[in-house]
Amino acid sequence: MSLEPKQMPVQYILGEWDFQGLSLKMAPPVFIPRPETEELVDWVLEEVTQKPHVVEAQGGPLVLDVGCGSGAISLSLLSRLPQSRVLAVDKGEAAISLTRENAQRLQLQDRIRIVPLDVTLEGSWTHLLPWGPVDLVVSNPPYIFRQDMEQLAPEIQSYEDPAALDGGEKGMDIIIHVLALASRLLKDPGSLFLEVDPRHPELIGNWLQSRPDLSLDLVAVRRDFCGRPRFLHVRRSGPQAGCPVAAWPGPQPARLPG
Numbered sequence: 001m002s003l004e005p006k007q008m009p010v011q012y013i014l015g016e017w018d019f020q021g022l023s024l025k026m027a028p029p030v031f032i033p034r035p036e037t038e039e040l041v042d043w044v045l046e047e048v049t050q051k052p053h054v055v056e057a058q059g060g061p062l063v064l065d066v067g068c069g070s071g072a073i074s075l076s077l078l079s080r081l082p083q084s085r086v087l088a089v090d091k092g093e094a095a096i097s098l099t100r101e102n103a104q105r106l107q108l109q110d111r112i113r114i115v116p117l118d119v120t121l122e123g124s125w126t127h128l129l130p131w132g133p134v135d136l137v138v139s140n141p142p143y144i145f146r147q148d149m150e151q152l153a154p155e156i157q158s159y160e161d162p163a164a165l166d167g168g169e170k171g172m173d174i175i176i177h178v179l180a181l182a183s184r185l186l187k188d189p190g191s192l193f194l195e196v197d198p199r200h201p202e203l204i205g206n207w208l209q210s211r212p213d214l215s216l217d218l219v220a221v222r223r224d225f226c227g228r229p230r231f232l233h234v235r236r237s238g239p240q241a242g243c244p245v246a247a248w249p250g251p252q253p254a255r256l257p258g
Contacts, residue, residue, distance in 0.1 A: 007155050020076035022106060030098050031164035033072035036224050037140050040195045040231050041076050043222055044138055047191070047233070048081065060084045061135035064128070064185060066119060066178050069164065071099030071112075073138055078108045085111050087131050091118035092161060119177040125184040133190070137182040140195040141174040143167040171197050175204065182236065183214040192216070192234040201229045208234070 011017040011026040018024075019033050020041055026032060048061060060083025065074040068088035078086055090096055096116050103109040113131060117124055144152070144165045152165070167173055175196065182192040196204065205218045215238025224230035 008159055009155050012159060019070075019072040020080070022072075022076055022079060024070050024072055024075070024102050025098060025105065026070060027094070027098060028159045029161035029164075030092070030095050031069040031160055033070060033140075036230055037072065037195055038076075039222075039224055040138070040140060040193060041073055041080075043231055043233075044077065044136065044193050045080055047193075048136070062087065062132070063136045063138060064134040064181075065089070066137060066139035066181065067095075067141050067164070067174070068099045068114070069095050069140075071102040071114075073140065074099065074112060075102055075106055075108055077138070078111050079106065085113075087113050087115065087128065087134065089115045089117040089119070089128070091116065092163070094161075095164075119181050120174065125181050128185060133187045134185050135187055135190055137178070137186060137190070137192040138194075139178050139192070141167070141178050143171045143175060143195070143197045143200065145169070145171045145197065145199075167197070170203065171200060172203060172207070175200070176207070179204075179208070179211075179214065179216060179234070182234065183216055186236040188215070188236055188238060190236040192232075192236070194232040194234065195230060196232055198228040198230060201232060204232060204234075 009032060011032045012028050015026060016023050017026050020038055060081060063077055063084060063086045065086055065088045068074050068090045071088060074086040074088040078084055088099055096114055100114050103112050117127060142163065142165050144167050146166060146169050149166055167175065201221045208216050208218055216234050216236055218232060219235045220233040221229050222231040
């Protein structure tokens with residue numbers, strides 16, 4: 001008796017999927033963007049366009065997208081903010097390749113720098129110094145609690161990269177590194193927008209209070225379309241620890257050291 005194979009997600013079968021009105025190529029095992037993440041992008045756009053104090057950039061914001069996956073967040077922001085520029089990072093080779101291909105398909109490649117980077121490695125933020133400080137950090141990091149991984153649908157477990165989903169015991173493993181990265185690279189003032197598990201706002205708020213050295217404050221929580229606290233706005237206010245000078249455009253290193 002043969003076992004029936006797990007159904008491949010429809011996004012992979014079709015080979016493309018719509019996100020914020022953009023048709024993006026999809027390919028396993030790169031994470032498939034969810035509808036909630038479109039809400040995250042909507043919030044970022046709302047803050048940038050309706051509240052100019054959120055971004056005090058000349059000519060348009062420089063955005064860092066941590067864990068770019070297919071490029072969904074990066075490319076939707078570029079398409080909606082014509083003066084913006086994006087620095088997109090991911091540790092997965094497949095994600096880096098797919099983001100690059102989607103940028104080219106949408107003819108947005110001139111305003112994006114795509115950099116392979118593992119944010120969990122000590123000192124990884126220094127590889128981003130050539131591009132200068134950023135106005136915004138946006139991330140949909142792996143945030144699923146380890147014990148919840150086995151409850152994911154079989155097709156997700158079979159085809160999507162678990163590293164893009166598994167956030168460790170309390171779902172905070174990668175989030176903590178994103179927060180530390182933001183404290184190094186954000187301008188003062190600057191903003192970080194995160195998608196998280198509904199249990200995370202309290203955990204992250206408490207963690208930030210325990211780390212005043214990061215100069216980051218949780219200033220707003222927004223609920224998703226199901227009413228769950230899903231998105232965070234973290235604001236930087238304090239001396240900058242990382243980048244001294246902006247440098248864009250600049251040559252994109254063919255290969256980062258380390």
